Amino acid sequence: MKRTVAGVAAAALCGCTTMVVPEVKEALKCEPSDAMLAACGSPSSIKDGVTFGEMIEVSGRDRDALKECALKQQALAQSIAACNERIEKYNAAIREMNARNRDAAKQ
Amino acid sequence: MLDKVKLVIAGVIGAVLFGGGYSFGARKVDALEAQIEELKKTGDSAEARRKQAQADIDKALKDQAAEHAKAMEALKAESGRREKDLGDALAGANARNTDLQSKLKANEAQRAKLQAAMATASDAQRRTLQGQLQVLSAEDTKLLAQLDANKCLALAVPTTVIGPLVK
Numbered sequence: 700m701k702r703t704v705a706g707v708a709a710a711a712l713c714g715c716t717t718m719v720v721p722e723v724k725e726a727l728k729c730e731p732s733d734a735m736l737a738a739c740g741s742p743s744s745i746k747d748g749v750t751f752g753e754m755i756e757v758s759g760r761d762r763d764a765l766k767e768c769a770l771k772q773q774a775l776a777q778s779i780a781a782c783n784e785r786i787e788k789y790n791a792a793i794r795e796m797n798a799r800n801r802d803a804a805k806q
Numbered sequence: 807m808l809d810k811v812k813l814v815i816a817g818v819i820g821a822v823l824f825g826g827g828y829s830f831g832a833r834k835v836d837a838l839e840a841q842i843e844e845l846k847k848t849g850d851s852a853e854a855r856r857k858q859a860q861a862d863i864d865k866a867l868k869d870q871a872a873e874h875a876k877a878m879e880a881l882k883a884e885s886g887r888r889e890k891d892l893g894d895a896l897a898g899a900n901a902r903n904t905d906l907q908s909k910l911k912a913n914e915a916q917r918a919k920l921q922a923a924m925a926t927a928s929d930a931q932r933r934t935l936q937g938q939l940q941v942l943s944a945e946d947t948k949l950l951a952q953l954d955a956n957k958c959l960a961l962a963v964p965t966t967v968i969g970p971l972v973k
Contacts, residue, residue, distance in 0.1 A: 724856055727856065727860055727863060728860065728863070729867070732867070732870075732874070734871065735870075735871065745968065746972070747965075748965075749962065750959065750960055750961060751958050751959050751961055752896045752959035754963055754968075755896065756889075756893075759888065759889060759892055763881070763888075763889075766881055767881060770874070770877050770878060770881060771874070774870060774874035774877070777870055778866075781867065781870060782863050782866070785859055785862045785863045785866065786859065786863070788859065789856065789859035792855050796851065796852060800848055
């Protein structure tokens with residue numbers, strides 16, 4: 700009798716299989732270039748006894764550094780905006796897909 | 807013999823029970839499998855969209871980086887030109903001062919001539935000469951102002967003024 704029970708149980712267990720569940724993927728990445736992420740430089744140092752002519756040079760260097768920093772900030776802002784636009788597009792597609800699935804499940 | 811019959815009957819009953827149970831359960835399993843298949847499809851579709859979105863983001867960032875590198879290059883070239891112009895302008899201060907001083911000297915000689923001419927001039931001529939002298943004086947004022955400004959470039963900024971900025 701025990702053998703019969705064991706045989707029936709073994710046959711029943713044959714019906715059990717594993718189900719592959721899709722793995723959860725990582726979120727989207729927004730990685731601007733290193734040049735854009737680099738910090739802006741500090742203002743030029745001013746030496747003791749600086750002349751008016753040298754101060755004009757210092758001012759010129761600082762203006763260039765400021766322009767460079769502004770350009771970097773602008774590029775970074777544009778990159779973030781581009782990422783957000785595409786992420787929003789992706790999220791909208793996912794929302795639409797989920798809504799479709801919900802509708803299908805209701806039917 | 808009886809045991810064998812019992813075994814066969816038990817086997818048949820077991821098989822019938824298993825088959826019946828399996829069929830009964832399979833009705834639900836079929837529906838679940840269909841749902842899981844649908845979920846898998848949705849997952850695959852979402853993954854394809856995610857990959858596409860990531861590719862779009864990477865391309866946009868690459869384009870942005872290329873544009874930024876180009877703008878930085880242009881800015882560096884402009885800075886280099888400006889720095890050179892400024893360096894030349896500052897280095898040329900002495901030459902400009904020499905030029906301004908020679909102009910002032912020429913004006914002085916002209917003034918002396920005009921003043922000498924005034925001694926023998928008629929009233930009408932004197933008024934004309936006076937007008938010319940006034941023009942010379944105005945020009946001298948401008949030249950002296952430029953001369954002072956150029957000299958100023960070589961002067962040290964007063965410590966009390968620049969002190970807070972010196973590091």
